[in-house]
Amino acid sequence: MSINFKNVNYTYNSNTPIAHTALTDINLTIKDNIVTALVGHTGSGKSTLLQLLDGLLKPTSGEINVNDFILKSKTKNKGLKPLRKEIGIVFQYPETQLFAETVLEDVMFGPKNFGYSDKEAEATARKWLKRVGIDEDLFQHSPFDLSGGQMRRVAIAGVLAYEPNILCLDEPAAGLDPSGKAEIFSIFKEYQREDHGIILVSHDMNDVANFADEVVVMDHGKVASHDKVQNIFLDPEWLIRHHLNEPESISFALKLRNRGLDISPALNVKDLAEEIINEVGENLNE
Ligand SMILES: Nc1ncnc2c1ncn2[C@@H]1O[C@H](COP(=O)(O)OP(=O)(O)O)[C@@H](O)[C@H]1O
Numbered sequence: 001m002s003i004n005f006k007n008v009n010y011t012y013n014s015n016t017p018i019a020h021t022a023l024t025d026i027n028l029t030i031k032d033n034i035v036t037a038l039v040g041h042t043g044s045g046k047s048t049l050l051q052l053l054d055g056l057l058k059p060t061s062g063e064i065n066v067n068d069f070i071l072k073s074k075t076k077n078k079g080l081k082p083l084r085k086e087i088g089i090v091f092q093y094p095e096t097q098l099f100a101e102t103v104l105e106d107v108m109f110g111p112k113n114f115g116y117s118d119k120e121a122e123a124t125a126r127k128w129l130k131r132v133g134i135d136e137d138l139f140q141h142s143p144f145d146l147s148g149g150q151m152r153r154v155a156i157a158g159v160l161a162y163e164p165n166i167l168c169l170d171e172p173a174a175g176l177d178p179s180g181k182a183e184i185f186s187i188f189k190e191y192q193r194e195d196h197g198i199i200l201v202s203h204d205m206n207d208v209a210n211f212a213d214e215v216v217v218m219d220h221g222k223v224a225s226h227d228k229v230q231n232i233f234l235d236p237e238w239l240i241r242h243h244l245n246e247p248e249s250i251s252f253a254l255k256l257r258n259r260g261l262d263i264s265p266a267l268n269v270k271d272l273a274e275e276i277i278n279e280v281g282e283n284l285n286e
């Protein structure tokens with residue numbers, strides 16, 4: 001299910017005195033079945049772009065094609081349900097997404113809304129709640145009694161439960177400790193391997209480098225770059241100009257290069273360790 005933006009502009013409160021343009025002339029193709037990271041400074045338009053994908057917001061001008069769906073300024077919500085089943089969005093603040101009396105009912109809502117029977121909805125809700133690490137003891141609790149990290153897991157389960165073709169995640173690791181984060185990312189990776197696309201909004205370049213295949217850099221409502229992850233972090237000055245930093249493994253590799261070691265910029269700590277072992281090993285053997 002590929003996504004195509006053609007000359008898309010988005011203005012909040014368009015034609016009013018408080019009009020505010022959030023996206024300008026977006027032309028972008030997001031490929032099927034890969035992880036695309038969406039990065040950029042606060043206010044660069046990442047969350048707005050996500051909300052355009054399932055027609056929650058409509059472009060002020062231009063159009064977005066998602067398979068057979070065409071989203072334009074005049075597109076009506078009626079008829080968008082099949083699209084919303086395929087584009088699942090986990091929002092930045094999970095408390096805005098949760099609403100039901102109990103955790104289980106909350107996660108069953110999506111599947112029921114998209115036509116699963118009560119029995120099927122309960123089965124998929126239980127499966128995904130367990131998979132994201134929510135203990136069965138919590139299923140009958142109010143989602144608002146949970147910790148921030150647990151709420152985020154429930155919000156994630158609530159979207160995974162209807163198995164959207166494209167999973168959109170707006171800062172999914174916020175509020176999780178490092179082991180919780182590793183766990184949740186491994187679930188996302190597994191989901192992607194089962195032939196799903198993922199769009200990940202993140203300010204953490206270590207996560208982006210570790211997890212993404214392609215990166216879209218947003219700057220002041222425009223696409224500043226769209227490239228494979230291994231090409232995005234190569235120019236430190238360009239990154240600074242676009243309010244980004246480099247993953248730690250790359251800055252570390254660059255420091256070693258400056259000291260004369262022949263180390264390639266590695267995208268994660270594991271690859272960096274390999275690089276160092278190869279290089280130092282060679283020196284030791286000399
Ligand atoms: N509901 C809204 N009403 C008016 N302006 C908004 C609204 N939501 C976001 N904006 C503005 O649109 C721009 C893009 O915001 P957003 O998409 O939330 O950026 P990001 O997710 O990259 O931080 C920002 O200037 C922000 O202040």
Ligand SMILES: [Mg+2]
Pocket residue numbers: 046047048092170
């Ligand atoms: Mg945002």
